[in-house]
């Protein structure tokens with residue numbers, strides 16, 4: 001029986017190398033890294049400072065041009081897109097969330113959410129629905145400095161969702177939040193993957209964040225050392241899995 005072609009994975013990083021600097025200051029931020037992420041999967045990327053986590057996320061978002069290898073988003077090779085096409089592709093397919101929220105201070109929460117909308121159709125209604133879903137209805141006319149950190153991050157994710165992207169990439173999204181707001185935010189990411197089938201990648205150094213993922217990918221020196229599934233929402237199990245991955249990397253280095 002003939003099967004139709006399966007959809008390509010949402011994110012594929014194939015043998016990607018990224019270098020920064022020149023000559024003696026040259027840094028190999030990513031070193032022939034391979035990573036494939038399935039549709040609807042929630043992946044946490046962990047690793048020591050400088051291991052290449054943010055660079056990998058930026059590469060997947062097409063924010064950083066690679067020096068070798070290939071990055072495919074929903075099957076599309078990002079290197080084949082010119083700057084304009086890449087900007088539109090990113091806007092339509094990927095929602096980005098950063099640690100410092102990156103909201104426009106002079107705009108209300110509601111206007112921040114509407115700002116990147118690619119399409120005006122039912123925009124007011126879509127914005128209201130998103131603000132309601134994220135528990136921001138009461139706060140929508142406030143500017144960012146009148147909102148708590150957790151509320152600001154929820155505005156940032158509402159803005160990231162305005163074009164209904166299939167993929168959400170988040171770099172240390174809970175880094176500026178207290179632990180309660182951080183856990184609420186993780187729960188939201190979990191819903192976006194479980195209920196909506198969106199693909200989520202989160203860079204974090206916190207086991208209490210990574211425990212919400214389906215899988216943890218551990219980076220060291222720009223390489224993907226290993227990955228392990230998260231079976232229960234147990235931060236200690238994640239911390240142990242992470243430590244085991246680092247120990248294994250250390251053994252391989254000296255063997």
Ligand SMILES: Nc1ncnc2c1ncn2[C@@H]1O[C@H](COP(=O)(O)OP(=O)(O)OP(=O)(O)O)[C@@H](O)[C@H]1O
Nearest residue numbers: 020021027029047048049050051052053054055056
């Ligand atoms: N724009 C840049 N110019 C020069 N070097 C860079 C640049 N961006 C990253 N690097 C270097 O590349 C390496 C990987 O950096 P990256 O920010 O991806 O690591 P990270 O794992 O996200 O670290 P952290 O947890 O501290 O944020 C580091 O050695 C870093 O100094």
